[in-house]
Amino acid sequence: MKKSARFYSGAELVAKAAIDAGCRFYGGYPITPSSEIAEFMSVMLPKVGGTYVQMEDEIAAMGTIIGASLAGVKSLTATSGPGFSLKQENIGYAYMAEVPCVICNVMRGGPSTGLPTALAQADIMQAKWGTHGDHPVIALTPAYLEEIYELTIKAFNFSEIYRIPVMLMLDEVIAHLSAAINLPEKESLVIKDRRKPSVPPEKYFPYDTAYGDVPPMANFFEGYRYHVTGLSHDKTGFPTTDPELVQADQERHLRKVNWKKNEIVDYEYYLMKDAEIVIFAYGSTARAARVAVDNARKSGIKVGMMRFRVIWPLPEAEILKLCGRAKAIIVPEMNMGQLSDVIERYAADRTKIIRINHVGGVPIHPTDIHNKIREAL
Amino acid sequence: MKIDHYEARFAGVGGQGVILAGKILAYGMVSFEDCRAIETPTYTAQVRGGATKVDVVIDKNHIEYPRTEYLDFFLSLHQKSFNIYFKDIKNDAIVVADPNLTPKIPENIPQKLILVDLIEIAKREMGKTLYSAVMAVGVFAGLTRIIKESNIQKAVLDNAPKGTELDNLKAVKIGIELGKKARKSKEKIIKLSIDDVSIPESGK
Incomplete structure (x- = not known):
């Protein structure tokens, strides 16, 4: 580890990356487990001439970032499940009016107020279909602290390039996690800005x-x-x-x-070359899956993982190919099967789908996944 | 650090500063002991007075699974959080608790148990119970030697709010001395009170 490494929490990295991406406005309403992002933004934004506003509720908060973005200021809000639900009407407005902005959702259990402060990946489908009508969706699911920084910047870039609200989907484990990491040099960052008119x-x-x-x-x-x-x-x-x-x-x-x-899909293959059993995972759950893959490989089991850094859109062609090739597919999720349902459609009875669905607020343990790998043999 | 992997948990209620304790330890391990560490706080919706814990995972190498699996150390500053978070603890782990706030610890637990009147000592020696969390990381250092005494002191100083450095340094030193005392004892249950406090030299 380089000496320049510094201690960051996931929440702090969202704030830092947002500011490095050029974000100068935050409108939000505190909600666990995302409140730390608001806290960091309230400290960091004024130092760079930005504006932080704590609004009266989630709906108004979403309204402020749309307004700020229309005025040319890159904008962020952060929330969790219940707030994400409340924001959906205005998110639809941002799609329709084509206003770039980033919504970070540190997911918790639901429905309703559900499981405050506990871990879940419960809003994967809400990110896609939360607001009514058809709309293009980009949702990112980082699994590591370094990736939170990288993908937050990417979220802003996508929103600027395509003029859409972009969903940054974290889970409690990585949002609250602190560790020492090295960040990329500021000069190496690629920052995109919306195209401005060339006519009077x-x-x-x-x-x-x-x-x-x-x-x-x-x-x-x-x-x-x-x-x-x-x-x-x-x-x-x-x-x-x-x-x-x-x-x-x-x-x-x-x-x-x-x-x-x-140009948008983003995934990582881990030990997939000869894999007969394939795990599809995202967010912190993928870290448990990776440990499970390593353990299973030690006993000679040919298992690999496809991890989604961007969950929407999915790399359909690659998933289709894997579904035709794999002996079995395992999908661990901190919800009741929001991604597995989708994978099942791709698989179309060509292979066995094994689900692992935990919604109790505690993470899926590598052993839980390892047991399913053995079951798949 | 001499061992490859270590897991510690500090549990209490919101407002006691246990999350800060975990942060200081993880920071110290990464900054001064040349290893990897992650720190994960857990709190409930009721922030003040609600059960709270912080887990610190320390490893020589990259930490893939970001949660604790088998704890080597558990410290409790409140019965409420003891009841919820006293799990996944190795049989040869060390358990530290403030017996006044954690009065109902089962007698038959297999772990070595150290009962320290942390809150009382903080109140009497420092004038504020707030220092009990920093004292707790001192106890951890003196007892386990996972982090060097000088390094935990540096970590406390780097994380102390301006103007409170000397008081925090005193608190961590008191903790270290208590920890060392407990380390020397071969008893399965060790009790430490205000009478066991040796006042360290005042900070420079």
Whole structure:
């Protein structure tokens, strides 16, 4: 370990990475196990000329980051399951109005207030389908402290590139974990900013597809004025019910992410070359799975892991291939099977799916996974 | 550190400072003992007065599984958290508890048990019960030698709020001396009270 290594908690790294990515606004409402992120932002943002606002509730907090982003300021909020539910209406608004922002969800058990401060991966599907209507989703699931930093920056970049809200999905284990790590040099970071209009205000249309599927975005208070709404709209931003325009716009929204899937999907193979049993995992659960893989390999079992750093979109082609090849698939999750359901569809009865679903607030232990590996033989 | 892997847990109730104790230990191990350490706090929704614990996992190498599996050390500052978090403890582990706040420890536990009046000592020697957590990491250092005395002192100083350095240093030194005293004893149950406190030299 380099001497420059410093002690960080997962929550602190979200805050630090956000600021290094250029985030200068945080609007939030404290909720465990994500409150530490708000706390760090409240200390760190004023030092870089940013603004921290603690709002009256989760809904308003989501509203503030949409507003701040429209004014040209990269914005973050952090929450947990119940707050994530409350934010969904405004998240939909951000999709519709194409406002870049990052929502960090440190997941806890649900439904409702569920299991405060305890570990879960309960909102994987809410990240995809939490708000109504069809919308393109990018959700990231880091498993290590270094990765929290890296993927938080990536979340901001994705939101800026595609003009969408991006979900940063942490779990309690890694958000509360502290360890000494080395961060990358600031000069080596790749930071993306939204494309701004090249035309003067009188020629500007906020949703002008002449520039591609992601229209350039003007900041408010820089002379450009336009209408922002959650209603279906035309290129001027004003509402429309024209079926052709609405259809075309919905398709464009989805295309923004679907056509760039190859640049977004992010996963890691661990000892997969000769693997007959495959584990699909994400977040801190993947760390227990990795230990289980190592232990099983010691007794000669050919098992490997595919770990998702980005959970939405999934690398469909690779999963399909593995489902055709694997003798058995194991999906450990801190929920009742939100990813396993999806994997089961890919597998389409071609292979056995073994689920491990813990929702009691304690992590899945490597032994739990090891036992299932033996069961799969 | 002489061994490859070590797991410690400090348990109490919110407000006692046990989470800080874990942070100081993990920080000290990484900064001055050239090993890896992670620290994971757990608290309940009721932050003040709710059961709280912090786990510290120490290893010579990369720590993949981020939770404790078999604890080598357990310290309790409250019955509430003892009842919840006294589990996964090795038979040859060391258990430290404040007997006034953890009065119901089963007599037949297999581990070596050290009962220290930490809160009382903190109150009498430091004027504030708040110092009991820092004293606890001192006890840990003196008792286990997982971290050198000088290194735990450095770790305390680096993490002490401005203006409280000397008091925290005094507290950790009192803890170290109590820990050393317990280490020397061969008894299975060791009791340490205010009478066992040897006042360390005042900090420079």
